[in-house]
């Protein structure tokens with residue numbers, strides 16, 4: 001729920017926590033998790049009785065998806081193999097439309113502590129949390145801290161809670177004081193507003209939420225964020241900030257300020273260009289190198305697309321290309337240090353342009369094409385491989401230098417879990433055809449090793465690796481990511 005453009009630099013005030021004091025409060029970690037992002041209205045309709053004026057033909061209207069639907073599809077998430085579920089906001093929204101659009105997305109709140117009737121009842125929320133926890137999922141809830149919905153009664157009832165046009169006009173930090181997309185902008189410097197937002201967090205923590213995804217963090221004051229995050233850390237709540245367009249520098253600055261995690265938009269953009277768009281891998285390599293200097297690289301949220309961006313597969317002209325490259329992208333994502341986040345439908349290479357086209361209704365197995373089923377199977381396999389490997393889930397990440405002539409089509413990462421001694425060699429192959437490479441290496445000799453990722457129906461990967469005579473030998477299918485177990489440390 002934010003718009004800006006690259007490049008992005010975050011300017012933080014002196015009021016922030018020092019890195020040391022922020023780190024000392026840290027309690028929660030999502031290292032090793034794989035998050036699945038759900039927009040409940042567009043996921044699954046488990047209770048037609050709450051549909052209200054849903055209109056499936058209108059992409060800007062409510063569609064009827066709800067909490068009961070998500071609960072009934074937790075088995076789908078278990079099958080996919082993810083470990084956490086992030087819900088876009090589910091609390092009570094404004095009544096009526098703004099810009100000819102319903103508040104189906106959840107970012108136009110009216111009552112922050114009540115489940116919206118379209119999403120279900122308080123009891124259905126409790127059922128969901130109970131079932132999710134019983135299924136081993138962590139629950140991540142979107143928290144809006146910047147604004148109310150345009151038509152929320154509070155805007156008229158409590159005008160002192162909101163910035164005015166005059167505040168905006170005289171503000172030095174327009175991002176913080178001026179409305180985001182015209183939304184009624186909360187005055188977090190008002191103690192009553194601050195306390196209201198603190199209590200919203202406390203309320204949802206009490207409702208079983210394990211982590212918050214904070215919307216539009218560049219649009220709220222830093223000292224407010226610091227106070228909010230201090231409370232979250234003390235309570236053991238993991239925090240994920242959305243700073244639209246964030247690069248590794250922004251990630252580092254906000255982690256130092258107390259966030260456990262931010263989304264890395266720079267890496268997302270690089271992967272879109274390289275994996276889906278077909279340009280070389282150098283921008284991906286740079287984005288990964290930049291992450292080496294963030295305080296908590298294991299916690300950084302990695303993603304191919306989300307509800308605010310065109311779909312990952314949307315970047316390709318042909319259907320089969322979009323399918324093939326989404327498999328590549330999802331496998332590649334599962335090889336990286338950090339916390340992968342999958343937006344509902346990306347695991348079947350769903351298409352869609354800008355909002356609301358990127359929020360088409362989720363489709364499930366009986367509705368899939370054979371190609372979509374294949375993408376799902378590839379994703380499921382890649383998640384399974386990642387979660388079974390301490391090196392891929394939790395290991396350090398070192399990018400190996402390659403000759404310039406190879407670096408557009410090849411990227412090699414060494415993932416090492418120091419605790420277990422497990423090591424995995426990751427290779428991204430961006431070439432259009434099957435290819436073999438021999439690269440000088442200091443790795444110890446190793447017999448022919450097959451890749452860990454399997455295509456549907458395959459029992460032995462066609463991706464091959466060996467090390468002999470001081471050379472790393474690779475034989476790789478086109479446009480894919482591979483991972484090979486290396487001898488222990």
Ligand SMILES: [Ca+2]
Pocket residue numbers: 045046047048049050051064065066118
């Ligand atoms: Ca419904």
